[in-house]
Amino acid sequence: MFTGTTSEACPRVxxxxxxxxxHIGRERSAxxxxxxxxxxxxxxxxxxxxxxxxxxxxARITLKGLSYANDVAMAALKKGAEMITFPDMSGQxxxxxxxxxxxxxxxxxxxxxxxxxxxxxxxxWTGSGASIRVxxxxxxxxxxxxxxxxxxxxxSAVSFGIAINIGADKDGRPRMQSAKCTCSVGGVDIKxxxxxxxxxxxLKGKVENAVKKSLPPQICKLVNKSIDQDGEKKLASLPVSxxxxxxxxxxxxxxxxxxxxxxxxxxxxGEFLWGSAPVESPLSPPALPTTAAADRMVYLWVSDYTFxxxxxxxHRHGILKFNVTAADLPASTRGVLNTTCDGFIPxxxxxxxxxxxxxxxxxxxxxxxxSTAAPRLSITSAGLTLKxxxxxxxxxRRPGAAAVGAFLLSLDATLTTTLDASVTKDVLHGKVxxxxxxxxxxxxxxxxxxxxxxxxxxxxxxxxxxxxKINGYGTRGLPLPTTDEFNLTNxxxxxFQNAVMIATDLTxxxxxxxxxxxxxxxxxLKYVPASGRSDKNIAIYTL
Numbered sequence: 001m002f003t004g005t006t007s008e009a010c011p012r013v014x015x016x017x018x019x020x021x022x023h024i025g026r027e028r029s030a031x032x033x034x035x036x037x038x039x040x041x042x043x044x045x046x047x048x049x050x051x052x053x054x055x056x057x058x059a060r061i062t063l064k065g066l067s068y069a070n071d072v073a074m075a076a077l078k079k080g081a082e083m084i085t086f087p088d089m090s091g092q093x094x095x096x097x098x099x100x101x102x103x104x105x106x107x108x109x110x111x112x113x114x115x116x117x118x119x120x121x122x123x124x125w126t127g128s129g130a131s132i133r134v135x136x137x138x139x140x141x142x143x144x145x146x147x148x149x150x151x152x153x154x155x156s157a158v159s160f161g162i163a164i165n166i167g168a169d170k171d172g173r174p175r176m177q178s179a180k181c182t183c184s185v186g187g188v189d190i191k192x193x194x195x196x197x198x199x200x201x202x203l204k205g206k207v208e209n210a211v212k213k214s215l216p217p218q219i220c221k222l223v224n225k226s227i228d229q230d231g232e233k234k235l236a237s238l239p240v241s242x243x244x245x246x247x248x249x250x251x252x253x254x255x256x257x258x259x260x261x262x263x264x265x266x267x268x269x270g271e272f273l274w275g276s277a278p279v280e281s282p283l284s285p286p287a288l289p290t291t292a293a294a295d296r297m298v299y300l301w302v303s304d305y306t307f308x309x310x311x312x313x314x315h316r317h318g319i320l321k322f323n324v325t326a327a328d329l330p331a332s333t334r335g336v337l338n339t340t341c342d343g344f345i346p347x348x349x350x351x352x353x354x355x356x357x358x359x360x361x362x363x364x365x366x367x368x369x370x371s372t373a374a375p376r377l378s379i380t381s382a383g384l385t386l387k388x389x390x391x392x393x394x395x396x397r398r399p400g401a402a403a404v405g406a407f408l409l410s411l412d413a414t415l416t417t418t419l420d421a422s423v424t425k426d427v428l429h430g431k432v433x434x435x436x437x438x439x440x441x442x443x444x445x446x447x448x449x450x451x452x453x454x455x456x457x458x459x460x461x462x463x464x465x466x467x468x469k470i471n472g473y474g475t476r477g478l479p480l481p482t483t484d485e486f487n488l489t490n491x492x493x494x495x496f497q498n499a500v501m502i503a504t505d506l507t508x509x510x511x512x513x514x515x516x517x518x519x520x521x522x523x524x525l526k527y528v529p530a531s532g533r534s535d536k537n538i539a540i541y542t543l
Contacts, residue, residue, distance in 0.1 A: 054285040055254050056270025056309070057481075058301040062263045065297030065506065066115035066123075072508050074110040074127070077226055081108035084218045086134065089210055096142045098203060100210065103136035111159060117259040123164040125223070130158035134211060138192075138203060149194025151203075153211050157186020162223050166264070172252025173240045174266060178227040183216035237483045244479070247313065248273045249306075251481045262294045268481070270303060272310040274317055281309040289496040293503065298488070300480060300502040302428060307377040307478075320371035320390070324465050325397075326364055336460040339363040339396065347460075349394070352453040355446040356408060360396040366404050367461065368393040369413075377419075381495050384419040384430065386470075391442065392462070409444040411454075413437060413462075417470065423491035423502055426482045430474035432467050485509055 061069070086103035111127030118124055132155040139148040162181040169175050188208040242249040250269040258265045271281055285305035293299055314320050326334040335345030339360045349365045350357030356365070368391075375388035392411040395404035417435040421428060437458045441449045480502075482488065491504040 053254050054287050054303075054305075055267035056285045056303045056305040057251060057268040058265060058288050059268070059481075060263050060265045060294075060299040062294040062297060062299070063117075064295070066117070066264075068297055068506055068508075070113050070115050070125075073115075073125070073226055074113055076230060076510075077127075077222065078108055078110045080222050080226065080230075081105060081132075084108075084215075084222065086136070086211070086214050086218075089206075091206065096140065098138060098140045098206075100136055100138050100203075100207060103134060103210075105132060106135050107133040115164075117261060117264050118163075119259050119261055121163075121259060122166050123259070123264065124161065125164060125227075126159070126161045128157070128159035130160075131156050132158060132215070136207075138207075140203075147194070149192060151190055151192045151207065153207060154189045154191075155185055155187070155211060155215065156189070157184075158215070158219065159184050159186075160219055160223055162220070162227070164227055166257050168253040168256070171240060172254070172269070174235050174238065174253060174257075176227055176231050176235060178224045181220035181223055183219040183223075185212050185215055188212060234483055234485070239481060242479050242481070243275060244476075246275050246317075246319075247310065248275045248278060249479065262292070270306040272306065272313050274313050281312055283308055283312060286498040288499050289501070291496075291501070293501075296503040297505045298503075300504070301496075301499045302478065302480075302502070303499045304377045304379045305498075308374070311375040311377070315371050315374035320375070320388075322367075322369040322465075322469070324367035324369060324461065329461065329464055333460060333464060336456070337365045337367075339365060347456060349453075349457075352456055353409075353446055353449065356396070359446070360406065362399070363405075364397045364399065365408065366395045366397050368395065369466075372412075375415075379495055379498055379500060381497065383433075383495055384421060384500075386415075386417045386419060388415045389413065390415075392439065392457075406445070408446050409449060410442045411449075411457075412440045412442045415466075419474070421493050421495075421500055423480075423488060423493060423504070424477075426480045426488050427477035428480060428500070428502065429477040430470075432470050432474070435463060435467055435470075437462055 082105070084105045086105075088099070088101045088103070090097070090099035092098075109131040111130035113125065113127035116124045116126065134153040134155065135150065136153070137148065137150050140146060160181065160183040163179045165177045165179055167175055188211050190204050190207050192203070240250070240252045242251065250271045250273055252269045254267045254269055257267075270285070273279070273281075283305060285303050288301050288303055311320075326337045329337070333345070335342060336348050338345065338348040339350035339357050340362050341348040341351040341357075348357075350361070370393075371388060371390040373389050375386055377384060377386050379385075390413050392413050394408040394410070396406045396408055397404045415435065415437055418433040419430045420433045421430050423429070439454045439458065480488070485508060487507045487509070488502075488504040489507050491502055494501045494503065
């Protein structure tokens, strides 16, 4: 796991809100051994806190998904092979001088390969059976004879193997790093064109050795680049926070990935925060369900904890307050909020509560809806159920008046709705399946309120307004953490206790890129996230 160096981590503690660091100083008088012991204890305790936290979101990539990733990687490897170069060489054997120049790779057949999870370790990427064709030019001088020609080298049975370490950086973003690359070349067959036949045996061995010597490090350099630069760059584009209106959806990793023989899994926060003043939710995520499912490329689990953190933040910041006027209802039913009924709308508020019609004739009634507690979503094998509680207040408003007038009455309300979930591309959607209300009079300044009025208000106003409102949120949906080059396809949904599981496949559409620079010697490039929670760590999700 990439968590910074020990010298960085020991004198600091992790800030609970965002995984940042807060300096706590050093005890200058402490012995070196005592400091080391305290550092180790601190690291162990922090590790335990992170690892023991249940995730709100879990992702699994199966062998089928890794096979697709291998196909994508091999296609990229073939394209990257265009960058392989060979050095010129020259030499002398007795009176015979030679030079080999302009050696270039003219064709590359990718190997048969695979990503293999190594339980408890990471990934291994192997490839075998690659073939390469190399063309080049040669010249020679022997005594008073000199000449030149060309050659073709066919390289067969090229194979490689490399270990891939996968962890998280200090911002909770996944990282990968290559290690222990090996490469071997099976055989090299040289064919010369031009020159004299007695030269072939003199040059053949030298060219073969040059190809065998220079090709493996070039292949390893190319494979390392595929992981350390190309793969890391794609991971860098994976958002660990998604900005949705005034919210932040936190997808940071909560622990190290888990590797089995059938799949790898990653574990994420899956928590909604208030964007301008993020504070972690008081809720605790439940344990996500376990299953051996591995028939699809990818499986995603979304906990009801994720939705409930959204509800908690929304209630805390007064988002769940709505003003409902006649203008918010369909034109054909707006008259239900009149205080005086007419022939087109035989029933209205004023008709069902006579005191309202008598005291405030020819006026309108506005509704004020507000949550009294954070709604709660529960997920079971039977589906999704949302429960909410709040108040409904009724006010009189004169036609043309900008503000409401007299208070009429208030009701305690409880709402229960069942939802259907679906996935489109990389967004999890919800839609109301059934909605039910229970209303109870809290206070009335207009006399008794009967059941007929309650049923009327629910059917003609609350349902008409709230069902489209809830469906509107469901249409916007929950964005899932993917890059814009990968799309989820053929997705299906299954309900478990406390979570929705999405089984899906992937399609990859690479971006058109400019020509890449040559593979540089030395250490490969690494993604270095900006400190704190910069825009590099946040994707903007437009609603």
